[in-house]
Amino acid sequence: xxxxxxxxxxxxxxxxxxxxxxxxxxxxxxxxxxxxxxxxxxxxxxxxxxxxxxxxxxxxxxxxxxxxxxxxxxxxxxxxxxxxxxxxxxxxxxxxxxxxxxxxxxxxxxxxxxxxxxxxxxxxxxxxxxxxxxxxxxxxxxxxxxxxxxxxxxxxxxxxxxxxxxxxxxxxxxxxxxxxxxxxxxxxxxxxxxxxxxxxxxxxxxxxxxxxxxxxxxxxxxxxxxxxxxxxxxxxxxxxxxxxxxxxxxxxxxxxxxxxxxxxxxxxxxxxxxxxxxxxxxxxxxxxxxxxxxxxxxxxxxxxxxxxxxxxxxxxxxxxxxxxxxxxxxxxxxxxxxxxxxxxxxxxxxxxxxxxxxxxxxxxxxxxxxxxxxxxxxxxxxxxxxxxxxxxxxxxxxxxxxxxxxxxxxxxxxxxxxxxxxxx
Numbered sequence: 001x002x003x004x005x006x007x008x009x010x011x012x013x014x015x016x017x018x019x020x021x022x023x024x025x026x027x028x029x030x031x032x033x034x035x036x037x038x039x040x041x042x043x044x045x046x047x048x049x050x051x052x053x054x055x056x057x058x059x060x061x062x063x064x065x066x067x068x069x070x071x072x073x074x075x076x077x078x079x080x081x082x083x084x085x086x087x088x089x090x091x092x093x094x095x096x097x098x099x100x101x102x103x104x105x106x107x108x109x110x111x112x113x114x115x116x117x118x119x120x121x122x123x124x125x126x127x128x129x130x131x132x133x134x135x136x137x138x139x140x141x142x143x144x145x146x147x148x149x150x151x152x153x154x155x156x157x158x159x160x161x162x163x164x165x166x167x168x169x170x171x172x173x174x175x176x177x178x179x180x181x182x183x184x185x186x187x188x189x190x191x192x193x194x195x196x197x198x199x200x201x202x203x204x205x206x207x208x209x210x211x212x213x214x215x216x217x218x219x220x221x222x223x224x225x226x227x228x229x230x231x232x233x234x235x236x237x238x239x240x241x242x243x244x245x246x247x248x249x250x251x252x253x254x255x256x257x258x259x260x261x262x263x264x265x266x267x268x269x270x271x272x273x274x275x276x277x278x279x280x281x282x283x284x285x286x287x288x289x290x291x292x293x294x295x296x297x298x299x300x301x302x303x304x305x306x307x308x309x310x311x312x313x314x315x316x317x318x319x320x321x322x323x324x325x326x327x328x329x330x331x332x333x334x335x336x337x338x339x340x341x342x343x344x345x346x347x348x349x350x351x352x353x354x355x356x357x358x359x360x361x362x363x364x365x366x367x368x369x370x371x372x373x374x375x376x377x378x379x380x381x382x383x384x385x386x387x388x389x390x391x392x393x394x395x396x397x398x399x400x401x402x403x404x405x406x407x408x409x410x411x412x413x414x415x416x417x418x419x420x421x422x423x424x
Contacts, residue, residue: 038179039171039174039175039177040171042174042177044119044120044121044174045119045120045121045122045125045164045170045173045174046121046173046174046176046177046178047121048121048124048173048176050071050091050093050213050267050269051389052069052070052071052269052386053385053386053387053389053390054176054389054390054393055069055091055124055128055269056068056069056383056386056390057386057387057390058124058125058128058172058173059128059132061172061175062128062132062140062141062143062144062168062169062172063139063140063141063142063143063144064132064138064139064140064141064144065138065139065141065274066137066138066139066273066274066277067088067132067135067138067271067272067273067274068084068271068272068273068274068275068276069091069269069270069271069272070083070084070269070270070272071267071268071269071270072090072268072269072270075249075252075253075268077246077249080243080245080246080249083245083270083272084272084273084275084278085272085273086272086273087243087244087245087270087271087272088131088132088135088138088217088271088272088273089131089134089135089215089216089217089218089270089271090215090216090217090245090248090252090268090269090270090271091127091128091131091213091214091215091216091268091269091270091271092213092214092215092216092252092255092266092267092268093211093212093213093266093267093268093269094211094212094214094255094256094266095211095212096211096212096229097258098229099227099230099234101230101231103234104230104231104232104233104234105232105233105234105235106232107232108155108156108232108233109220109233109235111219111220112134112219112220112224112233113129113130113133113134113148113151113152113159114130114156114159114226114232114233115129115130115151115156115159115160115162115163115228116156116157116159116160116228116229116230116231117160117228117229118157118160118161118163118164119160119163119164122163122164122173122228123212123213123214123228123229124173124213125163125169125170125173126160126163126213126228127213127214127215127226127228128271129144129163129169130215130217130226130228131215131217131226131271132144132271133148134217134219143168147162147166147168147169150162156231156232157231160228175394176390176393176394212227212229214226214227214228214229215227216236216248216251216252218239218244221238221239222235222236222237222238222239223235223236223237223238223239223244223247223248224236225251236248236251245270252268275379276331276376276379276380276383279372279375279376279379280330280331280332280336280376281336281340282372283323283330283332283369283372283373283376284332284336284337284339284340285340285341285342285343286365286368286369286372287323287324287325287332287337287340287369288337288338288340288342289342289343289346289365290322290324290362290365290366290369291324291325292342292346292350293346293349293350293358293361293362293365294362296349296350296358297355297358297359297362300353300355301355322366322369323369323373325337330373330376330377331376331380346361346365349361
């Protein structure tokens with residue numbers, strides 16, 4: 001798959017209610033970062049790249065828990081097998097083409113939450129909401145829960161309008177807006193309005209079509225395509241015995257094949273269960289197993305009137321760096337430990353009186369814990385990297401550095417600064 005595009009423009013959309021900028025909407029330098037005030041006063045939605053970090057931070061800011069966005073680097077079945085399960089949905093970014101409307105459902109099926117995209121550049125948020133609002137086990141957060149309940153009986157078009165007017169979503173979406181993005185969006189809106197005036201029935205033009213996000217989800221034992229630019233969802237058929245993701249892969253590949261090599265770039269993102277959740281649960285079971293078996297072993301020693309050793313057959317009963325209780329660092333609570341269920345093998349050890357065997361099991365569990373904790377640290381680092389990536393985009397420090405260099409140039413001190421930087 002080609003490198004994902006860094007700029008996304010939606011050229012085809014429903015009627016937008018956004019207004020162009022006033023003469024005082026932005027500060028004079030269009031390359032400067034947008035301020036929070038400018039973002040709040042702006043009426044549109046900004047473009048968002050297919051960057052997993054941005055989507056992850058948006059979901060967390062929305063209040064959604066237990067889901068993570070990861071890039072799908074290949075549709076090869078062996079590569080798809082590495083995706084954490086369950087996969088709640090896929091987001092496909094491609095150059096939009098209108099599909100046969102007869103493939104769509106005559107109306108939105110009951111039990112499917114689907115919104116049209118009625119505002120330019122909102123397709124990223126629309127695709128996310130079209131997925132998370134169809135996952136019953138997800139905690140959506142207070143704002144999205146109320147929004148989902150409020151729009152439950154809406155048509156897809158009305159839901160799309162509601163998204164466009166939902167300041168909570170728009171504020172988070174536009175937290176990634178740069179001033180140039182806002183100017184470009186307003187210019188595109190102006191051009192679209194001008195084109196509509198010249199032609200009341202403007203035909204779809206493939207050359208003008210822009211990049212667009214659509215969603216694929218498994219709901220009600222069927223696989224659905226949810227494209228905000230289509231009036232209704234499209235049923236891709238019942239979920240077969242194979243993994244639903246493998247079922248969708250040919251659909252995406254068919255779309256890719258419609259374009260010549262090198263003509264277009266694509267990106268695929270997956271919404272999966274947050275891997276950290278499973279890892280912490282595994283750690284909780286590990287800690288409970290170690291403490292339970294160790295307690296049983298020491299009780300046997302006590303009942304026999306034997307001294308409680310630090311080791312058996314040269315094996316430490318409890319390695320010094322072993323985690324035996326809750327830990328803020330590893331997101332492990334006492335409640336999670338208490339609720340953990342031991343494996344049948346570890347339960348069997350609690351009925352044994354073989355001290356050497358129990359010591360060996362504790363050693364095995366200790367070795368496993370080292371690996372589990374390393375994986376948790378990796379996941380926490382990945383979350384922090386997402387936050388750093390999003391903060392860098394939101395703060396636009398690159399443009400701030402550019403502004404600093406421009407100031408130094410006006411002061412006649414740029415050459416001195418560059419010489420100092422090079423020498424150091």
